[in-house]
Amino acid sequence: MRAIAEIARCDPRRVVGLISGTSADGIDAALVEITGAGLEARLRLLAGLTHPLPAADREELFRMFDPTTATVDRLTRFNFRLGELFAEAALAVIAKAGASAGDVHLIGSHGQTVWHIPAPDGATLQIGEAAVIAERTGLPVIADFRVADMAAGGGGAPLAAYFDLVVFRHPERSRASQNIGGIGNVTYLPAGCGPDDILAFDTGPGNMLIDAAVAALTGGRELFDRDGAMASRGRVDAAWLEDLLADPYLKQAPPKTTGREVYGRPFAARLLGEARRRRLGPDDTVATISAFTADSIVRAYRDFLIPRGGLDEVVVAGGGSYNRFLRDRIAAGLGAPVRQSEDYGVDGKLKEAMFFALMASDAVAGLATNVPRATGASGPRVLGKFVPGPRPA
Template sequence: MRRTPAASWTWRAAPSPTWWATWVRDEVHDSMRVIGLMSGTSLDGIDAAIVDFEGTAEDSLRWACKGFLTVPYTWAQRELLHRAMTEGGPAQLCEVHGRLGEWFACAVLEVCRASGIDAASVDVIGSHGQTVWHQPPSDRERGFTLQLGDAATIAERTGIAVVSDFRARDVAAGGHGAPLVPWVDRALFRAAGSKRALQNIGGIGNVTWLPERDSRDELLAFDTGPGNVLIDAAVEMASQGRETFDRNGQRAARGKVSELVLAQLLQHPFYGRMPPKSTGRELFGRATVKDIAARHPLQWDDLIATLTALTARSIAHAYRRWLIPRGLDEVFVTGGGARNPVLMDMLREELAPIPVLTGDALGIDGDAKEAVAFAALAWAHMNRLPCNAPSATGAEGPRVLGSFTPGRL
């Protein structure tokens, strides 16, 4: 691939006696190397992907993932993030913001080392940050969202420019700021002759429905509800913190689904809301599992099996209501849930005869997909391309997403 700078930047003194100065981007070129960073609701670690892009428009975009890894969080890091999300005051949130910047920077340097790629060849980093609070808009007022992970720290430690805070502009424009990946899904994975659903099962589940490549139909995307977040919380409680997820679905396989409890859980009002819609740990988190366990005294493995079925059935219910009527030829599942064979079997049973495949069938490591997406969103920012999907988020219109932090000069 021909390596050219993503953008050239010049220092210009503004015409002011106070000598204010601004950074002005002069030109965007057709070749860019980007690192995408993602830390999701599951709090299992930081995903980092190195992606090479060629092109300057969505329809002409070509890409290749050159490296990927996950840097797992330690138990202490996970607990610090959990506390910040549930009870963090100003001092704790400030500390987490700075520490996450350091951790993200380390992940950037580690993925470069592991991939044999010189960090100096990277044009920009796209960092989603860590969502600590997400309040969707209502009929009466706009929403609010907060992602931590100091971009200035990432830029200072790596020397690389950073695009961050992608959700904020869509939220300011009246949208949910989520899901953020639908534009990327359309740019990278739309296919001729196939209507696809791309389902991510991270902490929270989200889906993008893609029309056929040459169709004029709008894409549709929304959060489907809990992905792994409730399952993980139940496993942590059952094991007194020794386990953080249901490895290979072993606990769910040992348990028995309580159809009575499952039916009650599916009465949550979130599942019936019309898209656009988004959610997070504010609705589905540790406190949710504590409440369920108190009201329904199941054996732990039975509860974990029931929560696994909740994820599969809530996804399938959303598909039957909003996606299948549009036409659906195939489903691709990425994220940690794709590695849970019990969950995947439940989902396949719910959606039969529609084929349910993993990200491998898309030609991408399913674990890397969201990190690749944030690399693509940074590429779009640098090319001044709107990359929200108003049909998915409910924003007033297309917007260029993200805030730019220069690297070291």
Template sequence: MIERVVVGLMSGTSLDGVDAACCLIRRDGKTIRDYDVTVESFVTREYDPDFRERLERVCSDGGTVAEACRLNVELGAVFADAAVAAASAANRELATVDAIGSHGQTVRHEPEPRSLPVGDERRRSTLQIGDGSYIAERTGVTTVADFRTADVAVGGHGAPLVPFADLALLADDESFRVAQNIGGIGNCTALPPGAGRDDVTAFDTGPGNMVIDGVVELLTGGERTYDRDGRMAREGTVDEDVLEDALDEAYFRAEPPKSTGREQFGRGYAREFVATCRDRNRSDADIVATATALTARSIADAYERFLSEEPDEIVVSGGGAYNATLLDMLGAEVDAPVRTIDEYGVGSDTKEAAAFALLAAAALDGVPNNVPGATGADRPVVMGKRCPPT
């Protein structure tokens, strides 16, 4: 048996902070499902408002290359401090931590292939910041970072990456489970009974919390950045006409593999969404309710369009798992029980950070850690650049 202590770091499209999970990872066998993950601690480091604004500006094309360069290092420092805090919370000395796995912060993700400057070759592109070498130097721990680019290099989207962890944590020999993460973006992993790597289907379903959060922030003048427990949405009425128009977006009809992000469903989308609802004299609560329904119905619509059969259960993780109104709306749209991943021994908040701990462990083991059926890659590859401390 191989046993490693790995801290996983995740900063998502919501831009609210970095999550860090210190994990004990065991591997007893040669398949993905032979990995076992125990989360020993979990901490979150929220970004202060000014830092978050700088990140959002860079992520929305409003920043400069110089600013992205500075944030690359500054984020490395924030990530390193979060990793140290997670190890401390697990009563681990840094010397006993085998690796840090860092997703980084996505500042640009272009899943549609573009022509390269020379020749006829076309490639997708993606860019994450939060320098792995800086994290390694600041902590003294080997850091595995920049996972997405290896998948993109072999023709994939570089997303979603969490299906590797979904397969290890949630695959079952009897049930057809769908792991539904609702972070800034929603993504699902379909796990048929007895699934292995080649049996998995996964893709981004569309907006998760991103449109909801963006709408709430705009409506409250920045006083709130999310709808706590779905309280605003629960007080409102869904505008079905606005919802149906929104669901006519081409992304929802596109066949997997597919991925999306802030470029499509970010601040500009939220502004247009609010303006459309205002033109129809909708209240603030109605607008939030309609944005919440967009997430729920787009998820259900994705299952109906793209899954081979109806799931036996849906396992939700991410911040959306704490939005009771969203879960109720999703439950009303699907014919399967909706549960949270907490029922399976992993916290809803911790799953993505734990996933990057697992991805880093696999990289150190030399185990291919992408899922081509999810990303569209030509073949399995080992993702993640290893950055040892000097």
């Protein structure tokens, strides 16, 4: 076993970050070399990949999202099964980098959120057993990052605010770092900002509703709208879009967080039913649902961000950052340039995996990685639980 103090003395540290996000389309894994710590940390991506979930496991995962099918015995078993898959992802990304587990100091695993209850009655559950990951890889694991923030009265999200502050803050330009995963979340970084100056929250739906619509309308042949092609061919139903934008969550002031509990399969099924009632074809349906995601982001900025100090540019990451329809509609709505995170050296598909590597690295250094202004917690907290692993030879 390698003690925390020993890992903390290593600089740079090589850390694997792991996450299966709200889209539940695979396990993102990133091997990152991290030099320094805290706001002065510098990250270099050594390798990254998305480890696919076998079809049977993905179906079982979606059963875990439904309280009527997520029985205690099934959830317990699948927690361990998902730990095996996370371990496979970690070993795969290490091998892709041409390294061995002995070259790596630590793993930071977010796991897979199956249920999240926002504050004030906050609670959350992520699965993908960290002890299994540690045993299979031989490496120590930091996991379960959200609960310490929630125990301190925070929402447990968005945690990306810390990574965004480290990587994207600028002395002269005000930026919004927008992740478009299953759910959309933003970190507003005013020019020259520190931790007490930023604002971060979940903007609303990201790809989750779009993906569900595409899968249903193509009979499962497609699982997402590649490059926004369907939406670009379609025509937005403006009247229905206005109804969608009256969604209560969008009017709620930050700090706030949301997830599959609000915008999951039941919500998507209602949208598809309404599209049929309106006699919309597949492309028009996807266009309108995509416009809902894009315009919810634009309205969030207008209502909560721009009044705080203007906006010079938007940096987008996540699967939705590759959807041209979303990027173009957000840019048109804001009148500001929208750039992909790759322009700043961050792979948009791997951003979340990279930030859990950073959070694990800073956890062993004893540094707080929540941003109370973003989450609503009563103060800074060191996030994550430590699981030692037998050190690989």
